[in-house]
Amino acid sequence: MAVGNCNGPEAPTKNIAVIFGATGLVGKELVKKLLSKPRWKVYGVARRADQALFKFIQNPNYQFISCDLLNPLETKHKLSSLREVTHLFWVTWASQFPLDSQECCDQNKAMMENALNAILPRISSLKHVSLQTGAKHYVSIGSGFQEGGLGFLYGEDSPRVGGGKNFYYALEDLLRRRLAAGNVAWSVHRPGLILGSSVRTLFNFMGSLCVYGAICRHLNLPFLFGGTRRCWEEMYIDGSDAGLVAEQHIWAAINDKIYSSDGQALNAINGDSFTWREIWRAMAMKLGAEVPEEMFSEDFVFSEAMGDKGEVWKEIVKKEELVDTEMGDLANWEFVDQLFRCPMKMTASREKADWLGFQARCDDTLECVLYWVDTMRDERLIPWKGI
Template sequence: MGRKKALVVGALGVIGRRLIQLLEETGGWDIVGVSRRVPDFPSKASYISVDMLDRADAEAKLAHLTDVTHVFYTAFQVRPTWAEHDAPNLAMLVNAVELVAAVSPVLEHVQLMEGNKIYGSHLGPFKTPAREDDPPHMLPNFYHTQESWLRQAQDGQRWTWSALRPQTVCGFAVGNPMNITTCIAVYATISKELGLPLRFPGKPGAYEAVYQVTDSALLARSMVWAATAGSAQNEVFNITNGDFFRWKNVWPRFAEYFEMALGDVQTIPLTEFMADKAPLWGRIVEREGLMHTPYADIAAWPFADYVFGTDWDVMTDTLKIRMAGFHDYVRSEEMFVELFDEFRARKAIP
């Protein structure tokens, strides 16, 4: 089999970054990353700075990609309300797929990154474990909009598609604050600096509820599998670490890791209580010789409030992807500790 060429849209996020690293490690891939920023890590990939919402800009900068075989779409643009997510996120996908398909006759596969919010996991209790053939929540939902468009766009084409639905992706990325692992590490570090125990800042019900996460390295492996395995073509798959946990059972391990006393649940809005901590974090960075990242880009506290406020079970059925041939798994508690170790090694936390 000849070399393949991947276009990774959203190349510097938690998901895209880890995928590019895996493709480089695997070999046999030429890689082009699309992002709005320049990479902050060594990479053999080439990078294009493109505003994917600007059709003309995208057309001009993607026109030379006549040999792309695989498009991995991981981009996401945040909007103030759920309904407002639809238009920009669909437009970026349409621009990426239409423009590449028009110039690259060797396009084989387009992979779309979705998420469990398609089931309404962000709204409140939903049917668990959620299966891929469950209906979406009351629309609009941009994942559903994107997938519906992609299904129609692929009809009659020689290329195929796949979609993956992870839950709360965890990994290392700089300047991408919507990462619960980073939020935990920074919250713990600041709490320790203030002489506080490690309290769970979310709702009591969230401390007790069943939850699941997806390791970015595991997700990257599933992406390559889904983009190349015959059993995954034109299919949708849930993907997580494969296990479930309750925060109350992993929080003591976090306290132990950061050498802190374990506190009780004390519900506080992190968005509010962490808003004034930039000077304190700056002092920690200087004292410990940490990497200089703007405090606003360290952790997304509204995202942490959302995760720690989810006081209902979040469970998806991952049997379909296993039955189709992808069998990797990760123990979530061990994943968190390994990621904390990586944050320390990279001087992101003390």
């Protein structure tokens, strides 16, 4: 995941990318991977900068733009100067309203509309737009348990559900409408549980996991799994390495063989099968937390057990001389509770991406988790305690 350095004479720029959501889990990896390739210039757009990311990116071909995309006047002012953009990556979303609500749809659609209004009239060089949504494309909140177990995998042609209030659908429809006239190719990528490092992500599993492990170690608490037995013993969601998802975005964006002006949908998942029961002990050991004899507890609720531990996290940050973060910058306990008590399975197939020639794989989600623990340690977001 190294970032390329510009030494010697600077090669002429061939591709210019703008990444909306550059500080998120996949956005950070997109920035790094594009800058490691020759002849790319990258604009990163987000509401707030990630100072930890700046430490790793010292490249004259990168420029960060702070912008509130929900403000149409600010968006036009900040982005109207962009010229010669060839590739647009949309890996952001607005989270103020509940999922599957009309307000959430309207807000996310408005945010993308503002960005497109600022950029599209001023550029003729755009080749590809890459949209990231997720496996929730296939399920609706309140739709209940999905039967089929490991034998049931969602394919990209699975029908829409839930009456159309999933904001993913609104974004796909918007791109289809806005890009059709210019014959611009676009793709949509649907990851499962994204595994990566960021302090600007609402649904941050690795951040939550690592903060939980650090607090357990600090307070000598057992590293319990709190959720339903089905979520403990069966596979409910695919793991999606943030680096792999970023590679798929780039591969689709520059691959003429999968060109589609009507949108090419691709699941973006590791490709292996795992259960929390199989990997929970190894994760606890990696984080140096106490491993209880019985790790599963249906009565343990993360938001209840960890919700009041903000001051404990501050003690850990100070003691270990970590990057100054609040607990909420990394951990989202309500999200973990929802994940481990999810009534519906979101397991998908990556057969289409494989068939089209995308060769990157991450066949061991546990190894992926352990890698991101080490990455967060290197970034000084979590303590160097454990294996």
